[in-house]
Amino acid sequence: MNVTGHTRRPASIRDVATAAGVSYQTVSRVINDHPSVKQSTRERVLAAIDELGFRRNASALALASGRSRAVTVLTANTTHYGYASILQGIEEAARAASYAVGIGVLESADEAAVAAEVERAADAGGGLIVIAYDPAGVRALGAVPAELPVVGVVETPAGPPGGDRPWVWTDDREAGYEATRHLLSLGHETVHHVAIPSSTRRTSARTAGWQQALREAGAPEPRPVQGRWGPAGGHAAGLGLAADPAVTAILCGNDDLAVGVLRALHECGRSVPGDVSIAGFDDAPHSAYLTPSLTTVRLDFTGLGRAAFALLHGVVEESAQIAPHPVSVPALVVRESSGPPPVRP
Template structure:
């Protein structure tokens, strides 16, 4: 730091203010200091800076399926919002949701000196024996909070209800459902809302078929549904499974939407290019990611851990894959 100060012709205190991104530095002076830092290969000591500021300038993210559309989009939004706030992001992917895996991920990120952690879609939080570091700010995205952590999620029930009501209002007697994995909070909430909406409308509730979010699992479920002539409307818990159902119906000679209406959930960018374009529920994952960072920074700055839940409203997007059912003979 002394060498940078000498090169730039300023005090060491000025170099410190520039290194910590304080705003009480003249822009010309800041430019000279940054140029001197680059010339000398200076890198601020993060540990020393943390002793002064109380922050490490990094946020941690734990996700259990980064390949899933929603998780990947949420992670990208968190990274963007963190960067804008002057933080870097350290990511830990966990393949299996166990208490040991969650604790290990948190321990690893703690050793990397993060200021707070976002946990994306975890069913582990309702495990009474799971105890996370009490001093670490935590925000949960797309997961139930059986603990005291702030949570950001979509209003899954509202999105599902609008989609099922759309299909019933078209004249379908009932709506069949291909759900996501049984251990997924999002899949569970969508499935429960589907059933409640049918019951409220006095519509029959048919047995649920389960997939794993993949197009292949939707295809396999679609092959089963295609054999039943009474199936006129299908709600898939995500767009990838809906794509598989479209393929299965096509192979079985069931026309979409004249014979069967198919709808999904998420509104992936490709959904409007499906054949036919897919009716679905749009979720703005960018908003979720940014809310997560906002809540995390509130905890970091105020050292608070008060529970708070933000529900982001999804939007029904009607396209050409849904229509009134075929006329009964």
């Protein structure tokens, strides 16, 4: 609450200049740490800056200098663990490079809605990072005008999504493969699968890895159950699988789904891992503390976010280029929820 009551407009460098008895250019030199300013002058200007509460106008800076030092993240979700962690990684790296971080949520995968959101993000200026793990994200990545600097966080590097845009990725296919191999190695005849909503109309990379492992092992390939996001989706899908006594192992598209599946099995009186083994993806913070604790595949989302920013930074600043490769190998974490199948009667 200032005493004057009405909000006066903030001080500009010219205000500071007159207050300090110098030209605006000298003020500009001071705030930019230009060497050739006399010490006494510098102090006078700094005093004026402090007194007037001068704050450099970001818009004017961006307009005049051309560089915006901003990145906007487009994502379909901000609350799911994986998405939130990627965002966190991006923010970390951006902060270190003193970039501003903006977010835009793709609430619907609808063509027009996505286009509008991309437009908004583009208007914000600066670079773009699009999390293209789902249809909305993939569509958004495709809708980004060609002249804008953009990096995609994608599920699979090959294939149409992303076009010729730079991208980063985690090896979700490998993760799915590893997890499935683990379950098969315990003696399960096959592994059922509750899939996350996929980025393409076909199947997610995780699902593809699962399929590959089954095929290599010569195991039967049950049809994957399409889950919605979140524990509720897992629960719904799990109720169906729990009713089938032939199901002894379930690979869940992420840990959230796994929570729902665990609950569904519990409700149907099937024990984990006694009757059914469960594995998830992501190693969310609570997964280790569930009962039973969850076997899962850990993916370095935060590192992925950092890599995405680093890549964008390289593109925008046209300096060091970073090779777009998987930033980390997925790590299988075996816990209580997976074990050998029940002995056949």
